[in-house]
Amino acid sequence: MPWIDACATNDIDEEDLIRFDYEDRTFAIYHSPDGAYFCTDGLCTHEHVHLEDGLVMEYEIECPKHNATFDYRTGEAKRAPACVNLNTYRTKVEGGRVLIEV
Amino acid sequence: MAKRDYSLLGPNARQAVETGLAAAEWYHTDIPRKQMKELMQRSDQPAIRDTVMLFACMIVFAAIGIALWPSWWSAPFWLAYGVLYGSAMDSRWHECSHGTAFKTRRYNDWLYQIASFCMVRNPVSWRWSHARHHTDTIIVGRDPEIVAMRPPALFRIALNFLGILDAYDGWTRMLFNASGRIHPEEASYIPEQEQPKVIRIARIWVAIYAATIALAFAMGSILPLMVIGLPRLYGAWHHVLTGVMQHAGLADNVTDHRLNSRTVYINPVSRFIYWNMNYHVEHHMFPMVPYHRLPDLHDAIKHDLPAANTSMWQAYREILPVLRRQLAYEDVFLKRDLPPTAKPYREDFHAAALGAAAE
Ligand code: FES
Numbered sequence: 269m270p271w272i273d274a275c276a277t278n279d280i281d282e283e284d285l286i287r288f289d290y291e292d293r294t295f296a297i298y299h300s301p302d303g304a305y306f307c308t309d310g311l312c313t314h315e316h317v318h319l320e321d322g323l324v325m326e327y328e329i330e331c332p333k334h335n336a337t338f339d340y341r342t343g344e345a346k347r348a349p350a351c352v353n354l355n356t357y358r359t360k361v362e363g364g365r366v367l368i369e370v
Numbered sequence: 371m372a373k374r375d376y377s378l379l380g381p382n383a384r385q386a387v388e389t390g391l392a393a394a395e396w397y398h399t400d401i402p403r404k405q406m407k408e409l410m411q412r413s414d415q416p417a418i419r420d421t422v423m424l425f426a427c428m429i430v431f432a433a434i435g436i437a438l439w440p441s442w443w444s445a446p447f448w449l450a451y452g453v454l455y456g457s458a459m460d461s462r463w464h465e466c467s468h469g470t471a472f473k474t475r476r477y478n479d480w481l482y483q484i485a486s487f488c489m490v491r492n493p494v495s496w497r498w499s500h501a502r503h504h505t506d507t508i509i510v511g512r513d514p515e516i517v518a519m520r521p522p523a524l525f526r527i528a529l530n531f532l533g534i535l536d537a538y539d540g541w542t543r544m545l546f547n548a549s550g551r552i553h554p555e556e557a558s559y560i561p562e563q564e565q566p567k568v569i570r571i572a573r574i575w576v577a578i579y580a581a582t583i584a585l586a587f588a589m590g591s592i593l594p595l596m597v598i599g600l601p602r603l604y605g606a607w608h609h610v611l612t613g614v615m616q617h618a619g620l621a622d623n624v625t626d627h628r629l630n631s632r633t634v635y636i637n638p639v640s641r642f643i644y645w646n647m648n649y650h651v652e653h654h655m656f657p658m659v660p661y662h663r664l665p666d667l668h669d670a671i672k673h674d675l676p677a678a679n680t681s682m683w684q685a686y687r688e689i690l691p692v693l694r695r696q697l698a699y700e701d702v703f704l705k706r707d708l709p710p711t712a713k714p715y716r717e718d719f720h721a722a723a724l725g726a727a728a729e
Pocket residue numbers: 312313314315316317331332333334335336349350501
């Protein structure tokens with residue numbers, strides 16, 4: 269699978285996320301409190317609301333619509349009303365850029 | 371609009387899905403991400419303080435009520451205890467179902483379980499039903515939590531000031547679920563893998579009520595039921611009083627919370643009981659903001675909202691005439707003016723629903 273240049277490392281505050289659209293897909297890219305980067309599908313698995321306006325708390329993202337939470341490192345759904353995990357994608361940092369493998 | 375059918379399995383439910391009203395994109399006031407992040411931050415401290423106060427008051431009021439029982443002097447203490455059990459627990463249930471009351475998830479979950487028991491709302495089913503209320507707020511046929519239907523069932527609302535219908539529904543549903551069954555309406559919004567939890571919790575509750583009733587028989591007194599169960603009836607009035615204000619008399623089938631929800635300034639005691647849910651437009655627009663930050667959120671976005679009602683009294687003076695008119699003509703509703711600083715309502719978007727505004 270190809271590596272895609274998604275954003276600069278400093279585009280995302282620590283403990284926050286941004287939205288990244290690529291072709292007809294949409295992703296969420298996270299900057300964790302320990303400085304690592306992660307990527308998941310952009311849409312919540314409950315009712316497909318985008319996670320971009322959600323709240324990152326440590327290693328979890330809370331959906332802005334009904335407060336479902338996911339571990340963005342593994343995609344695991346941690347709190348109702350989401351029951352289905354998020355897909356996750358590998359990331360790497362090169363020369364101040366975040367790349368995702370999609 | 372033809373007669374409204376509020377059933378989640380009826381023709382309006384199908385229509386809402388077909389016309390794209392269900393699970394639609396909703397209007398949001400613009401607010402910088404940095405400020406929003408700050409408003410969404412969780413904290414344990416305010417809710418721990420409020421919860422300690424709540425339980426301390428409940429214990430003291432119930433203890434005095436028991437000590438003075440069966441004298442009429444105990445009545446004011448039961449009334450105070452009842453409002454905390456049958457009304458404050460409604461707002462705790464609500465805030466904890468969003469998971470925003472505390473920062474620590476297990477504190478949220480504990481309070482949510484206790485509040486759900488007091489309100490006789492199965493914590494699993496109602497989490498899903500409340501999610502639907504947020505996806506499809508006041509969309510006929512989709513929202514399971516519409517209080518003031520059209521035409522308004524005033525008798526129903528009046529009975530609920532004593533919790534009669536809600537508690538009856540809660541207890542009969544509890545017995546139904548405890549017998550191992552899930553109602554078809556519940557099945558429309560609770561995923562299958564969650565359904566066994568509904569049944570397990572219903573059975574635990576039945577055991578608690580059975581023990582309470584057994585104790586009442588053993589003592590030959592209803593006193594145990596004054597502490598557990600009955601306050602859901604005699605203490606319900608406050609949550610109905612505040613709950614009716616949330617959406618009554620406003621638009622249905624729209625996708626802008628400024629058209630279907632109401633923010634009301636209320637007194638500090640009611641705000642403690644209601645946990646700031648009087649900032650209701652704000653809560654619906656941004657459900658991730660914890661209750662204790664809603665006044666700040668209100669300040670940040672009020673330039674884009676209809677003016678808040680200045681008191682419960684003033685809100686009811688606005689609501690009651692509309693409800694009365696809806697008895698004869700159910701399409702009537704109140705469309706409130708926006709301040710000049712606000713982004714206008716999307717009339718094109720809501721043309722069908724807004725056709726019959728009362729004002
Ligand atoms: S859409 Fe994400 S929790 Fe419902």
